[in-house]
Structure formats: C-alpha cells, structure tokens
Amino acid sequence: MKKLFTYMESPIGPLSIVRNERGICAVQFSILGEGEEIGFEPSDSLLVEAVRQLEEYFQESRMSFDLPVDIKGTDFQQSVWETLRHIPIGETRSYSEIAEQIGNKKAVRAVGQANKANPVPIIIPCHRVIGKNQSLTGYAGKEIDKKRELLKIEGVLSRINGQ
Known part of the structure; x- marks a missing residue:
C-alpha cells in the first residue's frame, strides 16, 4: 500500500x-x-x-486522540514521543522535565530535537513542551505562532508567563 x-x-x-x-x-x-x-x-x-x-x-470537544500511529525514529525519539503522549490537555511540561522523565536529565537539547522531529504534531502534543522559564520556544522549526494558537485552544496560554 x-x-x-x-x-x-x-x-x-x-x-x-x-x-x-x-x-x-x-x-x-x-x-x-x-x-x-x-x-x-x-x-x-x-x-x-x-x-x-x-x-x-x-472545536475543544476532544481531550485526546485515539488513532493508530506508525512513526519512525530512534529509540531516544520514541521515548520522548511516548512521554509527550501522556501530557494531558491543558497542561505543559518543560524540556528539562521531559528529560528527567525519560531518565536523562542532561538530554534537554536532545529532547528539543526529538520534539522538532515529531512527525505527528498535535496528535503527539509536542506543543505542550515549553521552556523552563515558561517561554514558548521552538515548535516545528519556527512555527511559534502555531504553538501559541494550540495552547490557546487548550486554555493554557493565559497561564504561561505573560502570554
């Protein structure tokens, strides 16, 4: 196919x-x-x-996705993406929190690169990962406006550092 x-x-x-x-x-x-x-x-x-x-x-009537996904990536990327899937709608995590969750506190930049490589954004919510200082850093390259809009849809934006 x-x-x-x-x-x-x-x-x-x-x-x-x-x-x-x-x-x-x-x-x-x-x-x-x-x-x-x-x-x-x-x-x-x-x-x-x-x-x-x-x-x-x-339309703000779906809290999670129930779709089969088939994504390719390194073991590290897969572990990051799996962790992202468990961030509930309406919540965020920092890159350093994700690094700690996967058991590699020093992998903050690598977490950012795995986020950037996520082939199914929105479905795997990499937009919910923000800077430690609550800044809206990096999303799909330079698509911060999309990250801002997604977090606004989820009702999170108003709680993030002056957004």
Missing part, C-alpha cells in the same frame, strides 16, 4: 494528514501534492477519522 493523504483547514492553517498501512505517519503544516509514493484519498476511513478527531480537538 502506498501512503495516502488528505488535508483539512484548521485554525493554524492547512494540515495534511498522511497514513501508511499501519497508521497515521505524518501531520504536516502544508498541503501535499500527489506523487508516486503518495496519493490523495480523502475518503479513506482512517484519514476521515483523523480529520474528525482533529476537528473535534479544534
């Missing part, structure tokens, strides 16, 4: 959702084009469900 994708409009701009035979493998902040290895398929049942859950999230 080649990868399939669909896209949706959201409060943070267009999102493309990609699946493979095992689950959702990417959420991208842009509209993808078809190619040899990926095809547009908006009626695929898993993609329809992913769009439905994301829409519910943006």
Whole structure:
C-alpha cells in the first residue's frame, strides 16, 4: 500500500494528514501534492477519522486522540514521543522535565530535537513542551505562532508567563 493523504483547514492553517498501512505517519503544516509514493484519498476511513478527531480537538470537544500511529525514529525519539503522549490537555511540561522523565536529565537539547522531529504534531502534543522559564520556544522549526494558537485552544496560554 502506498501512503495516502488528505488535508483539512484548521485554525493554524492547512494540515495534511498522511497514513501508511499501519497508521497515521505524518501531520504536516502544508498541503501535499500527489506523487508516486503518495496519493490523495480523502475518503479513506482512517484519514476521515483523523480529520474528525482533529476537528473535534479544534472545536475543544476532544481531550485526546485515539488513532493508530506508525512513526519512525530512534529509540531516544520514541521515548520522548511516548512521554509527550501522556501530557494531558491543558497542561505543559518543560524540556528539562521531559528529560528527567525519560531518565536523562542532561538530554534537554536532545529532547528539543526529538520534539522538532515529531512527525505527528498535535496528535503527539509536542506543543505542550515549553521552556523552563515558561517561554514558548521552538515548535516545528519556527512555527511559534502555531504553538501559541494550540495552547490557546487548550486554555493554557493565559497561564504561561505573560502570554
């Protein structure tokens, strides 16, 4: 099975959702084009469900995602991403707290890099990781505005350092 994708409009701009035979493998902040290895398929049942859950999230009626994901990464990245999945909506953690949770207090920068490499943002909530001083640092490269909007949707932004 080649990868399939669909896209949706959201409060943070267009999102493309990609699946493979095992689950959702990417959420991208842009509209993808078809190619040899990926095809547009908006009626695929898993993609329809992913769009439905994301829409519910943006409407503030979904607290967590129940989607199969199939993401590739190093063992370290996988441990960070698994830890992120357990940050409840409406809460944040610092990069150093995540590093401590995975048992490597000195890996703060590596946690940041794993966050940046997260292939399924929003579903795995890397936007809930903020600086130790509660600053909105790094999100999907330079997409701080998206992080700010996601935290606003979750009702967290007003509690973060003067945001």
